[in-house]
Amino acid sequence: xxxxxxxxxELRADLGEANLRTDPAERLTYGYDNxxxxxxxxxxxxxxxxxxxxxxxxxxxxxxxxxxxRGRGTNTTGATVPVAGGVVASFERMNRIxxxxxxxxxxxxxxxxxxxxxxxxxxxxxFFWPPDxxxxxxxxxxxxxxxxxxxxxxxxxGSPRENTLGLRAVAGTGEAFRCGVQTSKxxxxxxxxxxxxxxxxxLALITEATLKLTPKPSALRTLRATYAxxxxxxxxxxxxxxxxxxxxxxxxxxxxxxxxxxxxxxxSVPAAGALLMIEVDGEPDxxxxxxxxxxxxxxxxxxxxxxxxxxxxEAKTLWAAxxxxxxxxxxLSPHKINEDVVVPVSRLPALVAAVEALARxxxxxxxxxxxxxxxxxxxxxxxxxxxxxxRAEPCLRKLFETVIALDGTLSGEHGIGLxxxxxxxxxxxxxxxxxxxxxxxxxxxxxxxxxxxxxP
Amino acid sequence: xxxxxxxxxELRADLGEANLRTDPAERLTYGYDNxxxxxxxxxxxxxxxxxxxxxxxxxxxxxxxxxxxRGRGTNTTGATVPVAGGVVASFERMNRIxxxxxxxxxxxxxxxxxxxxxxxxxxxxxFFWPPDxxxxxxxxxxxxxxxxxxxxxxxxxGSPRENTLGLRAVAGTGEAFRCGVQTSKxxxxxxxxxxxxxxxxxLALITEATLKLTPKPSALRTLRATYAxxxxxxxxxxxxxxxxxxxxxxxxxxxxxxxxxxxxxxxSVPAAGALLMIEVDGEPDxxxxxxxxxxxxxxxxxxxxxxxxxxxxEAKTLWAAxxxxxxxxxxLSPHKINEDVVVPVSRLPALVAAVEALARxxxxxxxxxxxxxxxxxxxxxxxxxxxxxxRAEPCLRKLFETVIALDGTLSGEHGIGLxxxxxxxxxxxxxxxxxxxxxxxxxxxxxxxxxxxxxP
Numbered sequence: 045x046x047x048x049x050x051x052x053x054e055l056r057a058d059l060g061e062a063n064l065r066t067d068p069a070e071r072l073t074y075g076y077d078n079x080x081x082x083x084x085x086x087x088x089x090x091x092x093x094x095x096x097x098x099x100x101x102x103x104x105x106x107x108x109x110x111x112x113x114r115g116r117g118t119n120t121t122g123a124t125v126p127v128a129g130g131v132v133a134s135f136e137r138m139n140r141i142x143x144x145x146x147x148x149x150x151x152x153x154x155x156x157x158x159x160x161x162x163x164x165x166x167x168x169x170x171f172f173w174p175p176d177x178x179x180x181x182x183x184x185x186x187x188x189x190x191x192x193x194x195x196x197x198x199x200x201x202g203s204p205r206e207n208t209l210g211l212r213a214v215a216g217t218g219e220a221f222r223c224g225v226q227t228s229k230x231x232x233x234x235x236x237x238x239x240x241x242x243x244x245x246x247l248a249l250i251t252e253a254t255l256k257l258t259p260k261p262s263a264l265r266t267l268r269a270t271y272a273x274x275x276x277x278x279x280x281x282x283x284x285x286x287x288x289x290x291x292x293x294x295x296x297x298x299x300x301x302x303x304x305x306x307x308x309x310x311x312s313v314p315a316a317g318a319l320l321m322i323e324v325d326g327e328p329d330x331x332x333x334x335x336x337x338x339x340x341x342x343x344x345x346x347x348x349x350x351x352x353x354x355x356x357x358e359a360k361t362l363w364a365a366x367x368x369x370x371x372x373x374x375x376l377s378p379h380k381i382n383e384d385v386v387v388p389v390s391r392l393p394a395l396v397a398a399v400e401a402l403a404r405x406x407x408x409x410x411x412x413x414x415x416x417x418x419x420x421x422x423x424x425x426x427x428x429x430x431x432x433x434x435r436a437e438p439c440l441r442k443l444f445e446t447v448i449a450l451d452g453t454l455s456g457e458h459g460i461g462l463x464x465x466x467x468x469x470x471x472x473x474x475x476x477x478x479x480x481x482x483x484x485x486x487x488x489x490x491x492x493x494x495x496x497x498x499x500p
Numbered sequence: 501x502x503x504x505x506x507x508x509x510e511l512r513a514d515l516g517e518a519n520l521r522t523d524p525a526e527r528l529t530y531g532y533d534n535x536x537x538x539x540x541x542x543x544x545x546x547x548x549x550x551x552x553x554x555x556x557x558x559x560x561x562x563x564x565x566x567x568x569x570r571g572r573g574t575n576t577t578g579a580t581v582p583v584a585g586g587v588v589a590s591f592e593r594m595n596r597i598x599x600x601x602x603x604x605x606x607x608x609x610x611x612x613x614x615x616x617x618x619x620x621x622x623x624x625x626x627f628f629w630p631p632d633x634x635x636x637x638x639x640x641x642x643x644x645x646x647x648x649x650x651x652x653x654x655x656x657x658g659s660p661r662e663n664t665l666g667l668r669a670v671a672g673t674g675e676a677f678r679c680g681v682q683t684s685k686x687x688x689x690x691x692x693x694x695x696x697x698x699x700x701x702x703l704a705l706i707t708e709a710t711l712k713l714t715p716k717p718s719a720l721r722t723l724r725a726t727y728a729x730x731x732x733x734x735x736x737x738x739x740x741x742x743x744x745x746x747x748x749x750x751x752x753x754x755x756x757x758x759x760x761x762x763x764x765x766x767x768s769v770p771a772a773g774a775l776l777m778i779e780v781d782g783e784p785d786x787x788x789x790x791x792x793x794x795x796x797x798x799x800x801x802x803x804x805x806x807x808x809x810x811x812x813x814e815a816k817t818l819w820a821a822x823x824x825x826x827x828x829x830x831x832l833s834p835h836k837i838n839e840d841v842v843v844p845v846s847r848l849p850a851l852v853a854a855v856e857a858l859a860r861x862x863x864x865x866x867x868x869x870x871x872x873x874x875x876x877x878x879x880x881x882x883x884x885x886x887x888x889x890x891r892a893e894p895c896l897r898k899l900f901e902t903v904i905a906l907d908g909t910l911s912g913e914h915g916i917g918l919x920x921x922x923x924x925x926x927x928x929x930x931x932x933x934x935x936x937x938x939x940x941x942x943x944x945x946x947x948x949x950x951x952x953x954x955x956p
Contacts, residue, residue: 147738170744198684198685219931223932223935228845229871230911230912232916232920232924233932233954233955234695234699236932236935241691259746262744285604286603286605288626288717289783327786328789329786330790337783389604389684390603419683452681453686457685459687468689471688472678473678475675479677482943486939498689
């Protein structure tokens with residue numbers, strides 16, 4: 045769409061000349077994200093303040109221009125790709141940590157703060173913010189909130205929805221508002237905070253967040269368990285999660301993933317049918333008992349080797365396989381289809397078996413790994429050529445059908461965006477979707493907020 | 501309002517003759533709750549099934565009849581009082597625990613299941629559901645969800661919003677829907693689950709809930725600390741919450757509360773300016789370290805006595821003061837005004853000082869006690885006669901003003917209902933309230949769902 049001169053000069057006046065970019069080279073950079081999808085925005089607005097965000101939404105609404113919130117574009121679903129054109133609002137400059145308040149276990153941040161920078165700032169206070177996507181050094185808190193992005197620690201500490209107290213935001217109506225609380229509990233009206241978290245910019249721009257902090261446990265132990273096959277490992281996951289000591293990471297890699305990692309990183313990566321990385325944290329007194337409890341549950345048919353790292357250095361070595369996986373996958377396939385389906389933990393063995401059958405049936409390399417303690421598997425399809433790419437599509441649909449049949453859902457932590465929008469009716473009933481659309485209409489009556497995402 | 505014969509005979513056909521009551525004696529019983537407010541419903545419908553709930557909402561919508569969901573009426577805000585008449589839908593017969601699934605750490609229940617009955621059923625599996633209102637033996641899960649009701653354990657384990665995975669419900673439109681997941685994480689669309697939790701029956705009838713279970717720690721230690729004055733105790737609370745070991749209960753009683761309890765239960769209740777009850781739980785190895793960490797934080801200026809119970813029997817004795825408090829208050833004042841304001845933990849000393857000043861200024865007995873670890877105080881005004889009752893009203897408004905000025909909010913766990921509805925604009929901006937109204941209209945376009953509650 046062509047933006048009118050009036051609109052653009054209003055934006056320039058509101059934001060300052062330097063904060064609005066319309067040159068194609070700059071726009072191009074803000075047209076794609078980690079989904080490798082792409083579309084050209086008509087302008088990029090760099091926001092410095094909440095007040096600018098308010099005016100931007102009001103201008104976009106008045107001119108019916110699509111408005112796409114963007115953190116650092118690390119999402120994998122195309123949630124920030126401006127498919128309908130319009131203005132991309134980049135929050136990268138709103139990156140101030142406004143307050144760290146250890147006494148009240150909270151931090152107030154602007155949305156552009158990087159997850160990793162926040163963790164660094166919190167560490168001297170003895171706290172952390174639990175959500176920890178793999179992209180944490182370069183993804184923004186605003187993006188984490190928009191997608192309800194999680195990570196390995198979620199198994200013990202929860203996702204953004206469990207770790208956010210309140211928000212400041214601008215609805216698609218152009219009205220600024222605050223929601224939530226600055227306290228660790230509250231029962232004062234509807235929970236708009238959680239409603240905005242995971243809404244992928246389709247309801248409002250988040251301009252400030254009050255995050256709930258968790259005290260950093262003083263000690264951590266890392267264990268690595270290898271199994272003869274994926275079924276044995278999946279059963280071990282279910283056993284670990286059925287006993288009282290919840291690990292702070294319980295990561296899974298299947299045999300294909302291990303082989304890939306080994307080819308890439310060498311024989312420090314064990315050869316096995318499947319691998320679990322297990323971490324337990326807590327106060328030092330408690331750790332030996334916790335390690336013992338988790339080890340007991342990890343043992344069982346099919347266990348090849350269970351090893352606890354002696355120190356942080358060895359723990360790093362044990363994580364080598366997991367860390368080698370991403371570059372290894374990229375090497376194998378430039379068309380990686382990165383899924384993050386989730387099933388109840390006890391259905392993991394069934395999911396893992398189904399994925400293996402799908403790989404055989406569709407003659408397609410598939411690796412499975414991820415946050416097994418939440419039943420959240422990154423099932424990555426790795427087509428190497430056009431024929432495999434073509435077979436990937438029906439395979440993906442079958443994967444989703446399997447997941448739904450196992451009482452799971454489409455996304456554990458990546459969100460829906462463009463990539464899974466059309467699969468939403470498989471996961472949610474027509475009435476549920478209609479209620480979501482009703483909420484969307486009431487926050488954004490003119491449909492300007494990140495159109496084309498999330499809802500089919 | 502008079503219900504038409506057509507409407508009543510439709511309801512009889514849908515529900516069965518025995519499940520619809522219109523006799524005044526029965527209606528009277530379903531017209532009040534623990535707020536001691538009262539209004540006469542025009543009919544009481546006892547629901548047995550989800551399908552009946554769907555038909556009931558559809559009938560009420562077609563005839564524009566108010567519909568009030570009711571668990572066991574233990575709430576203190578008038579949230580279930582049928583101020584506009586209409587039909588009270590009682591869920592007391594939908595009290596089946598449909599599934600306990602320890603492997604996936606979840607339970608599926610009908611809304612009429614009593615909180616205490618669920619805990620009893622979960623215990624043999626080694627799990628519990630964290631929300632634990634004082635009324636847990638006789639309050640329903642549906643009511644807990646409707647009000648986001650919490651309790652002492654929330655300080656460590658969270659409220660219903662952190663402990664519910666998914667819901668089945670009927671919106672005010674008459675459409676049945678499911679929302680949420682059966683997994684421990686999910687990023688598939690808007691979070692309708694948390695939106696319904698705490699919505700006090702104004703959006704939908706909840707007909708089934710999938711609850712997230714927590715493993716029951718094997719060991720528990722109880723400590724009692726007494727202080728010379730409330731300020732010292734409040735500072736100790738802030739110190740306890742600023743260190744890494746989070747207690748599973750951190751309860752506070754001020755000197756007035758202690759005196760009341762002592763008059764009622766005798767000198768096993770200590771005489772002091774303030775008291776903290778502290779519980780820590782975990783695996784046995786971890787407890788001595790946890791008790792030590794919490795004790796260290798509890799010590800400081802003004803500490804009179806710190807005592808750890810040797811066993812469960814002694815722990816019970818230590819809790820005697822807290823347990824004696826409710827009957828003692830009832831004895832003093834038949835007009836108890838029961839508030840549950842919440843402030844950030846570090847502002848507790850200021851809140852407690854302000855409450856003492858309000859009691860002096862308005863010449864009114866006020867006791868403060870409650871869930872100090874969350875900054876959630878039950879500030880109970882205890883007017884003994886009409887003059888004091890009259891002074892209670894401006895005192896209450898000043899209390900809320902103080903709480904808001906301290907970055908707190910109106911309710912930590914009781915909700916809003918009728919009692920605090922008109923104070924909502926003090927806590928929430930006009931835009932926030934308007935967004936809530938927009939959501940209400942989209943779930944309940946004809947305004948039949950618990951009219952007059954929550955939103956001013």
